[in-house]
Amino acid sequence: MKRHYIPVTAAVPGVNESQIAFIRKAIRAALAAEGVDFPCEVDVLVTGDEEIRRLNREARQVDKSTDVLSFPAFDLTPGELPGPEDADPGTGLVPLGDMMISLEHVRAQAKEYGHSNRRELGYLVVHSVLHLLGYDHVDEGEMKAQMRAREEAILAGLGIMR
DSSP, rough: OOOOOEEEEOOOOTHHHHHHHHHHHHHHHHHHTTTSOOOOEEEEEEEOOOHHHHHHHHHHSSOOOOOOEEEEEEOOOOOOOOOGGGGGTOOOOOOEEEEEEEEHHHHHHHHHTTTTTHHHHHHHHHHHHHHHOOOOSSSSSSSHHHHHHHHHHHHHTTTOOO
8 A cells, every 4th residue: 555645845944854753754644634535645845934924925815924835735624534436546645735834833833832843743743643634623612622632642742742
C-alpha cells in the first residue's frame, strides 16, 4: 500500500529537517486518528507573516496575518471521509488539501501561551488536518468542543501535552 505523500515547502529561513519530519509525523498521526487509511496527499507551506497575510487577504478577504490557513479539497463533515474513488488517477493519492503555517506565529504563540515551539507547531498542524477533514470552529458550540477534544487526543498520542 502506498504511503501518504506530504510535501513540505519551507519559504522562510529557520525551518530545519527535524521540524519538517515532525510536521509529517503530526499529519500522519492526525490522519490515522481520523481513520484515513487510504493513501492521500497533504501539501504544506511553512511561511512567514507577510506571505500568510497575503494569502489570507486573497482567499478569505481578511487583511491580517494568521497562524494557519487550511484549504480543503473536499466539503466534508467530521467523520465523513473521501474514498479511494476520489484518488487522482495519475498518482493514486486522494488530495486532501493544503495548509499554510506562519513560522513567526508559531514562535510568538508558543511564547504567549508558555509552551514550546514544537507543541505550538504540532497543535497548528493537527488543527489544520482536522479542517481538511471537515471540522470547524465557527462558533463556541458543540462543533468547536468536538474539534478541541480531537486536537488534544491526537496531540496526546504524539506525547504532546499542555
